[in-house]
Each structure stands twice: as structure tokens, then as C-alpha cells.
Amino acid sequence: MTRIGLAYISGAVPGFEDFGNLPTDIVKENGLVDGLKASEELDALIIPGGTLIESNDINMDLNTEIKRMARDGKPIIGICAGFQLLSNQIDIGRKSPVPIVKEGLGLIDVDFSPLITSDRVKAKVFDNSFLVKNQTEDVDGFHTHTYGKVEGDAKPLFYSKVQRMNYGDVNKEAEYNIFSGACNDDGNVIGTMIHGILDENPILVENLFEKIDATDIDEIYNRNLKVKEFLQSEVGINTNINVPKLENKPQKPKYLMIGSNGSDSGKTFIMTGLAGAIRKRGYKVALLKVGPDVRDIIPGLYLTKGKMEDFASVKIGHLGWADIESTIAKLNSSDYDIVLIEGVMSVFTGLLNEKVPFSAAEIAMSSKIPMILASGVNKGGIESAAIDLVSHANMLEKFGIPVEAILLNKVYNDDIFNQVVPYIKNNTNVEKVLKLPKLKSADMRGFIPEVEIRYELFTSHAMDLIENNLDVDEIIEMTREVEFDKIYTFDEIKSKVI
Known part of the structure; x- marks a missing residue:
């Protein structure tokens, strides 16, 4: 043998x-x-x-x-x-x-x-x-x-x-x-x-x-x-977290994008934790990255045991592996249940590049992909992040992109967070404002994808943080079936910005 x-x-x-x-x-x-x-x-x-x-x-x-x-x-x-x-x-x-x-x-x-x-x-x-x-x-x-x-x-x-x-x-x-x-x-x-x-x-x-x-x-x-x-029977490796059989498998996959107002917002950490938590509930999860740097989705694949698909890198301009139209066509005929998409930089970075699409917002626009809009509050503070997120959410709504939730990441003071929640809700149509606390060990080596990442350490902390602070079932409810519509022209995009 x-x-x-x-x-x-x-x-x-x-x-x-x-x-x-x-x-x-x-x-x-x-x-x-x-x-x-x-x-x-x-x-x-x-x-x-x-x-x-x-x-x-x-x-x-x-x-x-x-x-x-x-x-x-x-x-x-x-x-x-x-x-x-x-x-x-x-x-x-x-x-x-x-x-x-x-x-x-x-x-x-x-x-x-x-x-x-x-x-x-x-x-x-x-x-x-x-x-x-x-x-x-x-x-x-x-x-x-x-x-x-x-x-x-x-x-x-x-x-x-x-x-x-x-x-x-x-x-x-x-x-x-x-x-x-x-x-x-x-x-x-x-x-x-x-x-x-x-x-x-x-x-x-x-x-x-x-x-x-x-x-x-x-x-x-x-x-x-x-x-x-x-x-496929275990989430991650040597975790003893078993994957249950999904009772009511969706007929078509449902989508959710993790977008942000800039780099260092924690998109990779958030998507990794969500990927593991959703897989833990029995769903087969596909992970995509807008743009070429598919390294960002590998920690999530570590938890889900998923493949790096040939469409995992969503093309923007000349960067990436597969265009969004063919990607959605493949996914909608696949056996995936939920598709998580990680944005790149700010959702609007590249929006006014004449090569279209060239931003996460344009990818979301193309198929009305729902979004969780996240921001790290560690640089400008909670108040500054709230103001920036309101602006981003309202512009996304103008583009026809459904923002299902706003998420403040690395929150260091719950009282200040509670003060900005009414401001966000009163100035946007977003009903759900979520938070994740600052992870005290986040500056340790082994947590930084760009430098040195230890998957078992990074992923276990990400999944724990998500499960202990967010309602995962509520986030699953935010996912939606989508169909590709169109890639907006540069002139159409400029008219919406102006």
C-alpha cells in the first residue's frame, strides 16, 4: 500500500x-x-x-x-x-x-x-x-x-x-x-x-x-x-474545535466585505476571527482579498482549512488575479456558504484612478456587496474615527453600497465609545455600531503580518476576540446573496463623488 x-x-x-x-x-x-x-x-x-x-x-x-x-x-x-x-x-x-x-x-x-x-x-x-x-x-x-x-x-x-x-x-x-x-x-x-x-x-x-x-x-x-x-473536521490545527454539520445549507453563497477608512484598521485581524467563528458554526467560508496581497487572507484560511482559490485575489486595475464578474460567477456556482472579502487600504483609496475598478468601493458597487465599515481608533482617537466613519458611510450610501454595521476597533475607553454611538447613528442610516477592545498583546512579535506572524497565535486571539465581543450570528445575518451588475465608468464615479 x-x-x-x-x-x-x-x-x-x-x-x-x-x-x-x-x-x-x-x-x-x-x-x-x-x-x-x-x-x-x-x-x-x-x-x-x-x-x-x-x-x-x-x-x-x-x-x-x-x-x-x-x-x-x-x-x-x-x-x-x-x-x-x-x-x-x-x-x-x-x-x-x-x-x-x-x-x-x-x-x-x-x-x-x-x-x-x-x-x-x-x-x-x-x-x-x-x-x-x-x-x-x-x-x-x-x-x-x-x-x-x-x-x-x-x-x-x-x-x-x-x-x-x-x-x-x-x-x-x-x-x-x-x-x-x-x-x-x-x-x-x-x-x-x-x-x-x-x-x-x-x-x-x-x-x-x-x-x-x-x-x-x-x-x-x-x-x-x-x-x-x-x-475539514477541525477549525485550525490541534485546537480540538470540531466543525459541525450545517443543518440548513444556503442554496447560494452570501457575501460580506470588511472595509475600512484606512490601513492599520485591523481588517485582517477582524476577517480572520470572523472566518474562524463562522466556520465553527459549520459554514463553508470563502475568503477573498481586494487587490494583489493575498497574504492577508492566509490566517483566515489557516482556521477554515480553505483553499487559496485562483480567484482569491480580486483584480483592481492591473493588480490581482481575477476580475469581480468572473469571481462572483464561479462563487455562485460553488458549494461555499459565505464569502468574506477583505478590502484594501481605505475603501476609497484609488477611487479616482482612471483605471477602473481601482478601489474596494468600486468592487462593492459592482455587485451591491454589503459591508462592515471598520476603523482602528489607536491613531486619531475614538472621536476622530467616529467622524471619519460617518463621512465614509454616507459616501458609501451615495454609491449604493449597503453598510450593515460600523465597527470601531482597538477601543481603549468604553465611556468615550458610548458617547460617539449616538453621533454615528444620528448622522448615518447605519443601525448597528460595534466595537472591539484594544488587544493588549497586539504589539508582540508574531501578531504583525507585515513583519512576522505566527498563525496559531494570531488566529486564536482573533477568533477569541470576535466571539467574546461580537454577536457572530448577527453578523451572519448581515451577509447577502449578490449578482454582478456592472463596473462603473470613471465619469460615473466622478459624478457621484462631486
Whole structure:
């Protein structure tokens, strides 16, 4: 019986992709499969992405089993953080004045340092491993990482062509400008920054089957269904929060956008907590991000075990993966129950760019997507946030966007909050004014997506904060079925602003 393991450990995102529908067994932190050593039971191992390095949750038992499998010539495929784990070292000191170096297992002779990319990509292939045998064309997949600069002497496997790096467009004439995959000298230990590489490139799956002499392919796929069933049975990883069966499944998905009046409002934290709390009630939740930076929805996917769909990044201008019209068409014929969409910066940022759509407001306008409008109060204070939110809510109403609730985030004084609630209600048509308290530990390392995020820490605090301070069922009632209507022209937008 062929057995292909999937590492199921805190900080990993094992539901992020299907891994070619190959995993037949779950491998936990202790390095065991059904109570026996992984190196003795498995024919191959897949290590998914996540925050394995930041989380420090790979313990010596699993490390030992990985090294034994590598020594025995068994295939090991590490993707994103899985690749980092197999490397020599990783500098996770983005925005730090000095490097913060974490040690890898040293199985692939490369080092990592900060580099942000979040693109759908094509990658050139180098014939240095069994995995890419007969793969004469570019491979497909996607990047979404913060620490993705790869340097070293290991045999290359892939170079990706990307559109943007570190928030800036790259030279359109440049080709294959990111070193995105490598292997050890024997070619059996493989690392790549390309997600979806086993899902979108069937020749690679065939090569893996050949390498491990798999003849029971139908049985592998059948056992993979059991693995997926296990993944979907729990919110997050090792939380013991079971996902109940949903009694009254909606016929079509319902939508809600989390918008804000600016960056640092806590949109990612709020959406992460909502994603987990709603999944905990049995709903299948899709997560989308307006614009290209799909890294923001990964913490939510950590809780829901959802896939990073090929439409997860909603296109604005030339940035992103899929336009809103095709995205809604795909979602409305899917088995998702609720769709949460995270805005980008202020809902109005980019509104007057002649490339349309170029803002979260235009995406919401296109399909009358309901919105929770949020603001962090930590910079200008509660009063300033209230005044700004009133202005934003009234303009959104002018655009025909239903604002279901206004949410003040990081509230440090309940008395002041209670004073501004009547002001908000008297000056808008928004009935529900919500608050989330300031999280005392929010400035700790591990909480900041742009610097260093520990998924198990970030997500548990986000879900707790949402469930302890908001009525989740009330928020589910705010979701609405939508249909794409139109993209408003630049002149139509200007006329509404004026």
C-alpha cells in the first residue's frame, strides 16, 4: 500500500492547496503515522506552507523523521515554509535593523531572506530531479510569501516570472527573475516557493507515482478523500474545535466585505476571527482579498482549512488575479456558504484612478456587496474615527453600497465609545455600531503580518476576540446573496463623488 504523508502541524496550512490529491496519511509533530515512525511507514512526504519557521513548532521528533527519509532517498517535497524548513537558514528580520536568523534542517543548500511576491506565475524548469522529468514546458502555480529570496548552491529546479516584488512592478521584459525551487544533490529532497505546483502540473504527479512505484493510484485518491475529511473536521490545527454539520445549507453563497477608512484598521485581524467563528458554526467560508496581497487572507484560511482559490485575489486595475464578474460567477456556482472579502487600504483609496475598478468601493458597487465599515481608533482617537466613519458611510450610501454595521476597533475607553454611538447613528442610516477592545498583546512579535506572524497565535486571539465581543450570528445575518451588475465608468464615479 502506497503511503504519502502530509505534515499536520501548528503553523502549517494543509488545506491551502490539494497537493495533487496525493496525501494518504497525516503526520503530526511527533513524527508518527498511526503510532509508527513516519520514516518507516511513508513512501513520500509533503510539507505544506505556513509559518513553520516563525512558529517554532517543528520539533525534534519530526525533524528526525524528515532527515531519515531524506537519507533513505525517499521523496520529500517542501512548499514555501516547507522549503524554508529544508534549507540552511532563514532571515525573518523584515523591518528589523539586524537579521533574525532561524536555522533550517540543512537538507537543501540555500538560504532565505525577505522578499514579497503574491502573483500567479509561470516558472522555467531545470532537469535536476525526478520530479520534473519530461516537464518540457513552464509549470504553473502561485506565489504568496514574505521571506522568498532564495540564494545558494543547491541544484535549481524552478525560476518564476513575477509581475511585482516588494509592492512594486518589475520590468515587464524581465524573464524568470525569481529563484523559486531547488533540490539536494540526489534530487529526492525538493523545495519550491510555488504553491499549487502539484495541482496544476499533472506530469509532476505522474513522476512522483513513478518514483515511488505506485500502482494503487485509485486507492491513493480514495484515501486522500479521508485526509481531506479529517482536515475539514477541525477549525485550525490541534485546537480540538470540531466543525459541525450545517443543518440548513444556503442554496447560494452570501457575501460580506470588511472595509475600512484606512490601513492599520485591523481588517485582517477582524476577517480572520470572523472566518474562524463562522466556520465553527459549520459554514463553508470563502475568503477573498481586494487587490494583489493575498497574504492577508492566509490566517483566515489557516482556521477554515480553505483553499487559496485562483480567484482569491480580486483584480483592481492591473493588480490581482481575477476580475469581480468572473469571481462572483464561479462563487455562485460553488458549494461555499459565505464569502468574506477583505478590502484594501481605505475603501476609497484609488477611487479616482482612471483605471477602473481601482478601489474596494468600486468592487462593492459592482455587485451591491454589503459591508462592515471598520476603523482602528489607536491613531486619531475614538472621536476622530467616529467622524471619519460617518463621512465614509454616507459616501458609501451615495454609491449604493449597503453598510450593515460600523465597527470601531482597538477601543481603549468604553465611556468615550458610548458617547460617539449616538453621533454615528444620528448622522448615518447605519443601525448597528460595534466595537472591539484594544488587544493588549497586539504589539508582540508574531501578531504583525507585515513583519512576522505566527498563525496559531494570531488566529486564536482573533477568533477569541470576535466571539467574546461580537454577536457572530448577527453578523451572519448581515451577509447577502449578490449578482454582478456592472463596473462603473470613471465619469460615473466622478459624478457621484462631486
